[in-house]
Amino acid sequence: MARRIADLWDPQGERHDVPTFPWGLAPEGLATRDQLVAKGLRPRGKAVAQVMWFSSKSPEPRFARLYEIATASPPRPRSPGQLASLAAAMRARRTCPECGEIRTYCLPTSLGICTPCADGFTAAA
Numbered sequence: 470m471a472r473r474i475a476d477l478w479d480p481q482g483e484r485h486d487v488p489t490f491p492w493g494l495a496p497e498g499l500a501t502r503d504q505l506v507a508k509g510l511r512p513r514g515k516a517v518a519q520v521m522w523f524s525s526k527s528p529e530p531r532f533a534r535l536y537e538i539a540t541a542s543p544p545r546p547r548s549p550g551q552l553a554s555l556a557a558a559m560r561a562r563r564t565c566p567e568c569g570e571i572r573t574y575c576l577p578t579s580l581g582i583c584t585p586c587a588d589g590f591t592a593a594a
Contacts, residue, residue, distance in 0.1 A: 498539060509543060
C-alpha cells in the first residue's frame with residue numbers, strides 16, 4: 470500500500486473517529502498536549518481532532534491528539550505533600566547506594582551507582 474498524505478486528510482472524521490489532518494496542516498486554535506504544556510497549560514476535556522504522519526519507525530501512520538487552546542487552563546498547583554513526595558523521589562534517584570553521596574544528576578539505571586563509583590574513583594573516607 471502506498472503511503473500518501475491524502476490518506477491522512479479527513480477533516481470531517483469519516484474514515485477516522487475524529488477529524489484528522491496531515492502533519493502541519495491542522496487548523497489554528499488546536500495544539501497537542503506537549504505544545505500546551507510548553508505554553509504552561511493543560512488540556513481540559515476530550516481531544517477534538519488529531520494529526521497523523523508517516524514515520525520510518527512503523528508501517529502504520531503515527532498520530533497525536535489535538536486539543537482546543539481556548540478550553541485549556543493552567544495546571545492545578547501541587548500540594549505541599551506532593552512537592553515533598555516528588556523531592557524525596559528525586560533525592561532517592563540521585564543517592565548512590567554504594568558511597569551514599571547525593572549527586573547533582575540522576576544515577577544511570579544501567580549502572581545502578583554513581584559514575585565515580587562505577588569508574589572506581591571513590592574517595593577514601
